[in-house]
Amino acid sequence: MLVKGRLLPLLVWVAGLLILWEGLSWALLNVAHAPLAQSKLPYVHEVVSTLFQYGGTLLKEGAATFGNAAIGFLLGAAAGVLLAVLMSVSKTIEQLTFPYAVASQMIPILGLAPIIYGIVRDEQVSRIIISGYITFFPVALNMLRGLRSVDLSALELMHSYAAKPWAVYWKLRLPAAVPGLFSGLKIAAPLAVTGAILVELMGAQHGIGVIMLRNLYYGPSHTYMFWSTILVGAFLGMASYGLMSLIERLVAPWQPEFRPKGGSR
Amino acid sequence: MEGNTASEVSFVSPHGQEGGTRPTAGAEAKPAPASAPASSNKPRRRSRTAPVLRILLPVLAGVLFLALWELQVFHKIFDLKKYQLPLPSAIWEAMGDNMSLLLSYTGYTLSEAVLGMLAGSLLGFIIALVATAWPRWGGGSLTLVAALNAVPIVALAPIMNLWFGDGLGSRIAIVTATTMAAMAINAYKGMAAIDPLALDLMHSYAAPKSAVFRHLRIKSSLPYVFTALKINATASMIGAIVGEFFFSSRGLGYLLSNSIKVAKMPLGWSCIVLAAIAGVVFYLVVERLEKVFIRWHPSRRA
Amino acid sequence: MSLIATRVPEIQLENVEMRYQTDTAEVLALHQVSLDIAKGEFVSLLGPSGCGKTTLLRLMADLIEPTGGRVTVAGKSAKEARLAQKYGIVFQSPVLYDWRKVKDNITLPLELMGVKKARRDEKALELLELVGLKGFADKYPWQLSGGMQQRVAIARALSMEPEILLMDEPFSALDEFTRERLNEELLAVWSKVGSTVVFVTHSVPESIFLSDRVFVLSPHPGRLSAIVDIPLPRPRTAEMRNSPEFFDLIAGIRDSFEGV
Amino acid sequence: MSLIATRVPEIQLENVEMRYQTDTAEVLALHQVSLDIAKGEFVSLLGPSGCGKTTLLRLMADLIEPTGGRVTVAGKSAKEARLAQKYGIVFQSPVLYDWRKVKDNITLPLELMGVKKARRDEKALELLELVGLKGFADKYPWQLSGGMQQRVAIARALSMEPEILLMDEPFSALDEFTRERLNEELLAVWSKVGSTVVFVTHSVPESIFLSDRVFVLSPHPGRLSAIVDIPLPRPRTAEMRNSPEFFDLIAGIRDSFEGV
């Protein structure tokens, strides 16, 4: 029932979008006569048929990417939470680390990769670190906001019990930050897929990113395959987002948005 | 910074901000009993010293960091080579040699980032509005932007290049695409996670949807929106830079990738340094705006 | 006054039932409640904690929909009445918007109705004076004490001079003196505006002092257990509180209570 | 009983002053308040809305620090007392944690003190019964009515059997019957545990029924205007509420009030 209620609109959205896409693609090709029309926006049916034609490969590579993304995501999310907790513990730590955390986000993988590799000297590990690096920031910021915006009287209650700092975190700040954490995770999860794909471009043998790049490089005859990989990537993003939403419902069911409406409007 | 068991006490006042009410117990420096009569001017004194520390501390840490870096301490610890991580002095020199070029490229990249970020955040916000106003049918759009978020820049770049050419436009489009999701997801959360009674109040006035959004939903989503803006401020810079890797003939990203590929690491790193400075400034501007816009937030009281 | 009630039913509940669905169980909060409230009438709801008073109020205001039975307001559905902006509500907790100053919280409903700023500010000052908060116009809600916040909420509900005023324990956070003063002010406003008032309270004397009729609810499941007419003349005066009639009424209601 | 107060001052305030600093102005919430409360004593704070009762309570609990004067608890600073986990507090609003079920909210302080789960659950059931919420253990706070939430908060404060119990209008959201029953339960618990209780209320009869002494505060700026000894014997019984002595005390306190 719940699934039906949520899934149907999504399906309609996806279907609507695909129809629009097909229409635009047709118009681009036959009305506007745009150069490289099919590279700009290929026919959906062509892409989908490629998707099925190479379903096996795409599935395999998609799974590889998803696995990499999951590892990077877990690492990044953990790092983000840790950083947020540290910064919320002490204003000084925040002032010390924050500008640098922001600055660190400006280092592209191209500059980062040699350093990371130079430090850990293991390809697999450095890839994981890099994909974690891509995902930690949204988690950290959202978590920090959650930790910070705890209701004052709820804090005073803890204070009145002279609760130890860890208890304040464990029993109050962390649960109160869970909604924020999840919006961070929902941003980070698809981002982890992006991260995994980027990391795959650094000499990996497998993954959606690898096929994506090669198809681009080998030219327009592979347009449909390239777009298929995009669809797979997008699908992985949707799946990871959906997974996070599901987990949120299970882990933090107390939130107002999840309360049964009880006939209310 | 009076003697104060910060660890036990620091959790009461979540933010040592200026403004708001002062005398909540906790992390704030407690007036020593002897100074009780003079204590009323205590807060003022602290708020004057705080900003100085706020700037001084990270700067000091930065200087220390730079010194360790220059003295190759990191290189020794991690067994790094100068061609993996050039020294600050070399970066500084490269920066000096190419200053005007670097500055104009910084401006170029920053404008891509800012424009794209504004467009992406606006679109994301609109999506959140739609998803909140019509949850059943609008909710799907959130999942779709999340999907967009999973398409890497490597793939976006050629598409956007085809659509918008190799100029400013294609990077703005890339940045727009990469910043939309964070705003949509966060703003949606902010607009949905509302005290049910506050909503009931609006319903009792039969306030139209637009008014509910204007007076309640948008206001209470602001902390979430600003978090998204902060995420996007950084994401947009890196998005513009990486976007420039592939098709641009200008900008920090172009210069960076070129320099690193021809082993001019110091020049490459001066691009990174400028990008970092621009990114941090952009971030700080957003943070400043946040302070102006949400003075009332619980985290800013006490 | 109760005669009016039979003549023009402003709020009418017929066999209203309210079940709350939770993950684990179902709570029957109201069972078979039928009542009529006349236009311009002042009624109170009395009953032990958790018996369904707030639920009843929310049903009348169309904030929740009954799982059974019907709520009619002025011959139409509660929803239509709500859409016609007939309601002013004071919730059990103040529900002030953090980002609005006191005066802006008070004038929120006026703003929604498109009243001009100058007029709104004027009204705010007038109401602040009424609830004894002169000088607090420019404070933020969290700078007020609990009772002061509640008074802001009362002022907000009065600001729009609603046709139907629903008040959920509005005075419970107030001291006796403020409370009694506000009782009188409320009656004064009421007699001027002519609203229909439904007033939830735990104080028997208060319900008697204010109301035309008192509805007594009993719990498990919440239902209407008694309706008591209050034949005291209007305008009510402070002295009435000490009249033997008043004490008889108190005793009467207490009995109907204890019978539960 | 007030004799005790002079013997062992458990809570001592000397010339306490509290100013709230806001962006625009400064509010003098308490001015030169000095008082002693004996160990094991039950005192009430009475006073009009906004006079500083909550502020005073928060000062005693070291939730805020006075801008002048000194707060001493058992000879040490309020902070030390707080760190020694002496306090149980009931705030003016329930302050329940949304993500905890009712029983977990009640046992929060026990959890913090490291009490075992089995023991906690047992205690929770006992307290739920005491406050009349049997069967609500597994509900979330938002599934309760306002009064029920407040009772959960009371149960939570009692669960830890604190040495010092600070209660800010704990019963104001309750109907008279529940309230009177809880008055008696509170006294029973108190006589068993021997806590020192500071109780904020707006109800003069309640303050008399419960307390050894009543502190009357007056506003603008908040200060102590009267201390009234309540010479009623312990244990207090329901009948005492109707005794002439009781009415005299009410009148006396009302007078000290009106003199403000």
Place this chain on the structure above:
Amino acid sequence: ACGGNNNGNSASASEPAASSGSGTAASAAPAASEAPAGDPVPVKLQLKWVPQAQFAGYYVALKKGYYKDEGLDVSILPGGPDIVPEQQVAGGSADIGVDWVASLLTSQEQGMPLIQIAQIYQKSGLVLVSKKSANINSPADLKGKRVGNWMGGNEFELLALFDKYKLDSNKDIKFTKQGFTMDQFLGGELDAASAMTYNEYQVVLESGIKPEELNVIDMNDEGVAMLEDNLFANSEWLEANKETAAKFVRASLKGWQDAIANPSEAVDIVMEQAESGSTTKDHQLKMMEEVAKLIKPEGFDLSKLGYTDDAAFKQTADIAKKFGVIKEEPDLTKAYTNEIMDMASKK
């Protein structure tokens, strides 16, 4: 049988500089030295770009067991847009790399411990393609045109070309960054685009444009060609692993010879590396054909394959110096060595 003894053994053991210099090199060295006969020595090869027929020789050698026969356990690391082989090899993620000579020179100048050990491609595969409609019949016609290149070390031949025709790349030409697709060219954003004969040029043809419709400027014809795909090693690693390097080169050359002799078989082997759907056999066959022309130009003696030609290398270095690619005249003795080739061809 082969590689029983390793000359480098004693050297590596007594050379702390080598081990501290580069972690992987260090870890590879002991593995090499302590490896009992027959236990394969691990070698990592970093490619410049994605797996394709451009690198067929290595894949053939791997597939056919030539490396294994030499007692090597070779892993081939694909490249990509974010990978700089010189960085990888200098940093120790790989032992041997493939890149263009000009890129190697720039990296050497920055102090990376790299040395070229073999030159595989004898000719430049870089061309400038333009549609006939753009009227670029000679390089001089490039004036005022939009010319694309991938930059980042791939542009030096073009700079030399412009210079030869007295064109200022900042003023006379709109010298533009080209992506790794040919879309800009096909979509008309570029008048002349860089292309490798073996890939991008084929991409253009595959898009439906006929060779007759195109003008092609060949760097070799213009005398501005630079050396391209080579093999280079981490010099610290090499010091301790000369024998291993020689074995690697020997096996690789064998692979290349097979690939050139039997392109179809080579492409089949390459296709195993390319995920199905990412490229086609036809495209790779075409690439193999073109690559063969670069490795074995007409009249080239295949037995010389792998040797670095002093004159050609010098021309490359001179061009690099002239266009500021490198600031100093490189020390050619440190830039490349034929010693490994000598060792490789001995057996």
